[in-house]
Amino acid sequence: MKKPLDSLLDFYDKKILSIMAVDGRISVAELANQIGLSKTPTLKRLRKLEQTGYITGYQAQLDYDLLDETHVAFINVTLSDTTSASLKKFNAAVKELVAVEQCNMIAGNFDYLLKVRTTNIQEYRTLLGEKIAALPFVSHTSTFVSMETVFDRQKVNL
Numbered sequence: 001m002k003k004p005l006d007s008l009l010d011f012y013d014k015k016i017l018s019i020m021a022v023d024g025r026i027s028v029a030e031l032a033n034q035i036g037l038s039k040t041p042t043l044k045r046l047r048k049l050e051q052t053g054y055i056t057g058y059q060a061q062l063d064y065d066l067l068d069e070t071h072v073a074f075i076n077v078t079l080s081d082t083t084s085a086s087l088k089k090f091n092a093a094v095k096e097l098v099a100v101e102q103c104n105m106i107a108g109n110f111d112y113l114l115k116v117r118t119t120n121i122q123e124y125r126t127l128l129g130e131k132i133a134a135l136p137f138v139s140h141t142s143t144f145v146s147m148e149t150v151f152d153r154q155k156v157n158l
Helices: 011-022 028-035 039-051 084-094 121-132
Strands: 071-079 100-105 112-118 138-145
Touching: 011 028, 011 039, 028 039, 071 084, 071 121, 084 100, 084 112, 112 121, 121 138
Parallel strands: none
Antiparallel strands: 071 112, 071 138, 100 112
16 A cells, blocks of 8 residues: 655645546646646646656546446445455456446455446346356345435536
């Protein structure tokens, strides 16, 4: 795990990160205007933040209503074996499931929390029964279906 280098970040770097987290497609000129620097030093700072790993990439935010992928469920997964080798096998296998949007190892009564997205409950049931249950060392799952996303800090409206 990387150790944050906050002491290396100044006011301008932190402002760039704050703005980029909301709008990764902002032009360098507009970014420079918003932080109060000219384009050249702003671009240098942006590149430094990318090279040092503070900015790890850029992605598009998709409209899941248009894609008909609105069924969201959270799955508690308990493994039968939690040795390092078993966890590595599970981690590698779960990454292959496209419907799994997020996977977190949890400290608690279960081992992993998965966020999955499918088109409907039938597709979800197939995913759970044929793919997730077949992942290495899965002994038990418990599902919580999302009725509504109240907010998502990762989602930005343009």
